[in-house]
Amino acid sequence: MIDSPRVCVQVQSVYIESQSTPDDERFVFAYTVTIRNLGRMPVQLLGRYWLITNGNGREIEVQGEGVVGEQPHIAPGEEFQYTSGAVIETPMGTMQGHYEMVDVDGNAFRVAVPVFRLAVPTFIH
Template sequence: MSYSTPHDIRVEVETMYVDAQSDPEDNRYVFAYTITIRNVGALPARLLRRHWLITDANGKIQEVYGEGVVGEQPYLRPGEGFRYTSATMIETPVGSMQGRYQLIADDGQSFYAEIPPFSLALPHTLH
């Protein structure tokens, strides 16, 4: 048996190094990330805000706050998903990102979908 809670958002992440926009000689490493957000809960919810912590291998942290994602505040009914691609730049060939989305459900309750740390790395850098 499976049960869904009223507020249950799943987040999947795929990353890719963007060689054409990067310049290693200038410590510029660009990574694209594609996020799939899926509402597996029992209530519809709207994504209101995002908060990212982006860390490079030197420990430098960029903190990013913003409304919605890619200019949108997607409304997700149970079973629906939203997919988008964005990018970030760090000064080292390896780093990580983590964050969370703030959502509000149709019952008026505000809640967070946590995004565990994921790697940003040049191909063949990490095993």
């Protein structure tokens, strides 16, 4: 597998206060991912890998097929956007990972998702 500059990933996270219970060490976050195909050939997302780290350094690995029940095809110049969630035990943490993808010729490649923060807005670290 090779890394590919043809696909760009952007992530925005938000704290979901209404679903969180800080007294029970339950902090719920939603994150919206936008995956853009900057190349000239269609691509398909086949799988994902996430490393979720809470504020105490506890790590959870999540991997599986597709995202939100889909293995989307993304045409050149197009994007795919989805929203999902994560629950951690601290008011601050991080996520990072990658997507497993294939191009139209069946060549597999990996697209890195750089580290992004999960943080309660009023939390000062």
